[in-house]
Amino acid sequence: MITKSRRRRISASVRYVVLTTWAVVAFFPIYWMIATSFKPDTQWFAWPPVYFPHPPTLSNYLNVWFGAEQYAATQYAISSQKPLISLLNSTVIATASTLLAVLFGSVIAYGVSRYRILSETRMFQLLMLRMIPPIVIVAPLSLYYSALGLLDSMTGLILIYFLTTLPYAVWMTKSFIDEVPREIEQAAEILGATRWRTVFEIVLPLIRSGLVATFLFILILTWSEYLLALIVTKTQVTTLPIELSKYQGTTEGRVYGRQAALAVGITIPLMIVGLVIRRHLARGFSFGMVRR
Amino acid sequence: MSVAAISAGAIPLKPSPRERSQQRAIRRFRWSILGPLIALLAFVLMPVLFLQLYFSFHQWTVYLGSWWEAEYVGLDLFQEVLTDPRFGWAVVRSLLFATGSTIGCFLIGFALAYLMHKPFRGQAVYYIIFILPMLTVPVVIAYTAEMLLYQSGPLNDLISRISGYEFKPMWLTNPHIALPTIMLLEIWNWTPFSFIILLAGLSAIPKEPIEAAEILGASKWRVFWEVQLPLLRPVIFLALVLRFLEAMAEFPKTWALLQGGPGTATETLPVYIFLTTWQYFEISKGAVMSYIVMLLMIAIVLFAIRLLRREKRTLDALYGSAAAAPEAPA
Numbered sequence: 363m364i365t366k367s368r369r370r371r372i373s374a375s376v377r378y379v380v381l382t383t384w385a386v387v388a389f390f391p392i393y394w395m396i397a398t399s400f401k402p403d404t405q406w407f408a409w410p411p412v413y414f415p416h417p418p419t420l421s422n423y424l425n426v427w428f429g430a431e432q433y434a435a436t437q438y439a440i441s442s443q444k445p446l447i448s449l450l451n452s453t454v455i456a457t458a459s460t461l462l463a464v465l466f467g468s469v470i471a472y473g474v475s476r477y478r479i480l481s482e483t484r485m486f487q488l489l490m491l492r493m494i495p496p497i498v499i500v501a502p503l504s505l506y507y508s509a510l511g512l513l514d515s516m517t518g519l520i521l522i523y524f525l526t527t528l529p530y531a532v533w534m535t536k537s538f539i540d541e542v543p544r545e546i547e548q549a550a551e552i553l554g555a556t557r558w559r560t561v562f563e564i565v566l567p568l569i570r571s572g573l574v575a576t577f578l579f580i581l582i583l584t585w586s587e588y589l590l591a592l593i594v595t596k597t598q599v600t601t602l603p604i605e606l607s608k609y610q611g612t613t614e615g616r617v618y619g620r621q622a623a624l625a626v627g628i629t630i631p632l633m634i635v636g637l638v639i640r641r642h643l644a645r646g647f648s649f650g651m652v653r654r
Numbered sequence: 655m656s657v658a659a660i661s662a663g664a665i666p667l668k669p670s671p672r673e674r675s676q677q678r679a680i681r682r683f684r685w686s687i688l689g690p691l692i693a694l695l696a697f698v699l700m701p702v703l704f705l706q707l708y709f710s711f712h713q714w715t716v717y718l719g720s721w722w723e724a725e726y727v728g729l730d731l732f733q734e735v736l737t738d739p740r741f742g743w744a745v746v747r748s749l750l751f752a753t754g755s756t757i758g759c760f761l762i763g764f765a766l767a768y769l770m771h772k773p774f775r776g777q778a779v780y781y782i783i784f785i786l787p788m789l790t791v792p793v794v795i796a797y798t799a800e801m802l803l804y805q806s807g808p809l810n811d812l813i814s815r816i817s818g819y820e821f822k823p824m825w826l827t828n829p830h831i832a833l834p835t836i837m838l839l840e841i842w843n844w845t846p847f848s849f850i851i852l853l854a855g856l857s858a859i860p861k862e863p864i865e866a867a868e869i870l871g872a873s874k875w876r877v878f879w880e881v882q883l884p885l886l887r888p889v890i891f892l893a894l895v896l897r898f899l900e901a902m903a904e905f906p907k908t909w910a911l912l913q914g915g916p917g918t919a920t921e922t923l924p925v926y927i928f929l930t931t932w933q934y935f936e937i938s939k940g941a942v943m944s945y946i947v948m949l950l951m952i953a954i955v956l957f958a959i960r961l962l963r964r965e966k967r968t969l970d971a972l973y974g975s976a977a978a979a980p981e982a983p984a
């Protein structure tokens with residue numbers, strides 16, 4: 363006879379076993395990337411595999427990020443300062459396009475929430491901008507961009523990221539605006555505030571934290587975008603994901619440590635941002651349809 | 655909305671000058687927002703779609719001078735693409751990849767969410783670890799996967815040590831395994847997505863029906879199947895539909911890791927279109943494939959949107975959203 367408390371203890375331990383197993387599966391690749399970034403080159407693909415870098419070294423980071431030549435004396439020499447430039451590009455492009463999307467998106471969202479300037483059907487059609495795979499437009503896009511002189515420019519990428527993340531911005535900010543009682547705006551309107559003042563001085567400040575969450579959420583998307591960046595950028599402007607992909611297939615062979623050092627640098631900001639808004643991720647990814 | 659519409663229709667009051675000026679102001683406000691949006695779409699999207707249509711009917715490769723001199727070939731290219739077995743296989747592969755990874759993400763995500771929807775010690779830590787894979791850059795995953803999956807790499811070594819058997823599949827170079835490998839990567843990457851959405855859904859289920867069923871003596875199993883699962887339906891649909899659409903578009907991991915290889919084993923639609931356009935420089939053929947894929951995706955997306963619309967109503971009712979009553983202010 364199994365008592366109730368005993369059964370509860372068993373089910374609790376089953377839960378911990380299952381959850382811990384998946385936690386290991388989820389974390390191991392991330393651990394491996396971090397560990398590899400601290401390994402000297404002899405341990406990158408040693409047999410048997412080296413699970414803990416010994417001694418850990420910073421040479422990968424110094425070489426990849428700062429082009430430190432003294433660490434590039436091996437056959438795996440990579441010495442350029444491109445990653446720092448890419449870091450700057452990525453930061454500017456992601457920030458600018460995300461700001462534009464959130465700013466414009468929240469105004470649209472306000473109009474939809476309060477004045478239905480887009481019908482429900484149009485709102486769902488807006489989602490198509492996101493749901494149709496970008497691969498179907500990249501070839502004509504690159505020709506069009508080259509005609510406009512937008513190829514290989516920050517403006518070009520900012521523009522297309524702005525457009526493709528707009529649906530997220532509209533839907534996510536709308537879900538926040540819907541939660542704001544409209545009595546406050548009505549009071550402001552009675553006092554004679556114009557609609558634009560109401561938007562920028564009352565409604566948007568009220569959903570401040572929601573706007574920050576939306577901003578950071580879209581930042582995650584633009585920061586890690588690959589395909590459009592691959593097409594639009596050539597040599598002048600590269601973003602970090604593109605920079606990373608250049609470290610593969612070069613004549614040096616496999617340069618795991620260097621790649622890992624670069625990868626860690628790209629991923630850490632993303633993880634920090636994601637963990638900051640972890641309570642809003644479900645809302646973001648579901649276009650505001652799921653809330654907590 | 656409906657109430658406002660009915661009352662406006664039933665009592666045809668002449669609008670006062672004040673109301674009329676307010677309506678004008680609202681209209682101005684509406685167009686000052688929609689104007690830029692339409693301009694943006696007209697400036698960026700329309701020319702692109704037009705170019706795509708043009709290249710679908712005109713044979714052009716980069717070796718021919720200017721693109722506007724391309725030869726009109728009518729539907730020849732469509733015929734070429736539709737009879738290209740490689741294209742057919744890419745469609746099959748994409749659907750397989752998307753379906754498989756969607757189901758994988760869903761099953762694991764659901765199991766995790768179910769185990770985590772009630773508070774317990776360490777919940778916050780598990781939550782943080784579980785969402786990390788989603789917070790990595792897809793290209794990074796591709797390269798990390800390469801570091802993990804080569805034949806005498808750490809993954810095979812670990813599995814061999816734990817199981818005690820020699821375990822040496824060639825994850826990336828065996829054409830029979832390569833597609834499942836990228837499916838596993840996709841599942842690893844996006845299980846967090848299904849997990850957070852289902853967890854949010856499970857936590858939002860009202861407690862009363864569950865408690866009522868338990869009081870009536872329903873087993874845990876029956877409560878799950880007959881109370882929790884039906885209430886979760888909208889969230890389940892959301893997790894499946896959005897994940898499927900994203901998986902259909904997956905490019906960075908597949909491309910950065912395998913470029914469609916070995917052979918054509920991982921050549922999904924995005925990869926094949928990319929290869930055709932940017933490696934074989936068959937712009938027109940690529941455009942036609944894009945066009946067909948776009949039509950296919952529009953059909954899928956329209957269907958998905960129908961589902962989402964229905965489920966969103968249920969969700970809005972669940973959250974008691976203010977959006978349920980979006981009439982214009984009086």
